[in-house]
Amino acid sequence: MSDDLDPITPEAGLSYYLDARRYDVRPTTLQSHRARLQSFIDWLDSQGIHNMNDVDLRTVHAYQVYKREDNGENEPCNAVTMQGQISTLRRFLDHLSDIDAVPESLSERIRLPKIEPGEDVDEEFLDSGRAKAILEYMNRFEYATPHHVAILLFWRTSARRGDLHALDLKDFDKDENALSFVHRPETETRLKNGYKGERDVSIQPDVARVIEDYIRANRHSVQDDHGRFPLFTTTLGRASLGTIQQWAYRWTRPCVIGEGCPHDRDPSTCENTDISQASGCPSSMGPHAIRKGSITAFRDAGTPREVVSERGDVSEEVLEKHYDKANARDRMRRRREFIPEEI
Secondary structure (H helix, E strand, O other), rough: OOOOOOOOOOOHHHHHHHOOOOOOOOHHHHHHHHHHHHHHHHHHOOOOOOOOHHHHHHHHHHHHHHHHHHHOOOOOOHHHHHHHHHHHHHHHHHHOOOOOOHHHHOHHOOOOOOOOEEEOOOOOOOOOOHHHHHHHHHHHOOOHHHHHHHHHHHHHOOOOOOHHHEEEEHEEOOOOOEEEEEEEHHOOEOOOOOOOHEEEEEHHHHHHHHHHHHHHHHOOOOOOOOOOEOEEEOOEEEEHHHHHHHHHHHHHHHHHHHOOOHHHHHHHHOHHHHHHHHOOOOOOOHHHHHHHHHHHHHHHHOOHHHHHHHOOOHHHHHHHHHHHOOOHHHHHHHHHHOOOOOO
């Protein structure tokens, strides 16, 4: 430990960092940083390190080994997850150097894990066949329930869960068959890309009809804590982000719509048949996977990339890399209609 450093506990250092960054990043980003760094703080405690002055490059390397090979009760980190963990740790240590808690050069000397091309692309997505089967089942047996509307909008608008969470009753225009996604941070509903993510999205008449029937028959007549009238509700108010995510996990399990279990499990004994454990089913998918499947389906149907980009609030570059899951042959077929017979 250098005599030039000022002692500070890891917990106090984390509090300082989170407070310093409170207005620099979105709340969801800050929450992610808190979770990543808490893992590091807990590990330091397990190693008997109670002063950030004692953290050096060897300490950081030992933590990387722990995350890569053990990671406590969690699954060991892959390269992509590790890069995110260490990137946040570097920012943390850089801020602590401002108050002389760690050497100024420490964060600069930490190297991020190298990611091979393609490693940062998540391949999980809901294919159109499964999406249609889920929606057909829900149209028969769960018609116009809040989870039916949510899955329908995930699929037909390529929305994020935050988009659905932010919707108010007034954002549904039944005359124009449209939804307005609006960033309202002052009343705690944010879009991922802030005001830049605001957009109006057209919906088909059959989708609008389901929303109308939901509002008339199954929407709870409640306000949220800010006096707004949310579209997606529970008895307590606006449906939370977690609730909306749980709807996605729940209805992407094959057994829920009467399909056989692809994992040879007995539904009568499988713990993932419990709604609260739905995310543990290997076949269940969250909103992000449904969004990726939706974007791919739109592209396969011939929707121009720029239209899908604006509709889904995603840049064309990011769309191509992370969201469009078509294979090389499918992409060739899409291009075929634009190729003239003679030039």
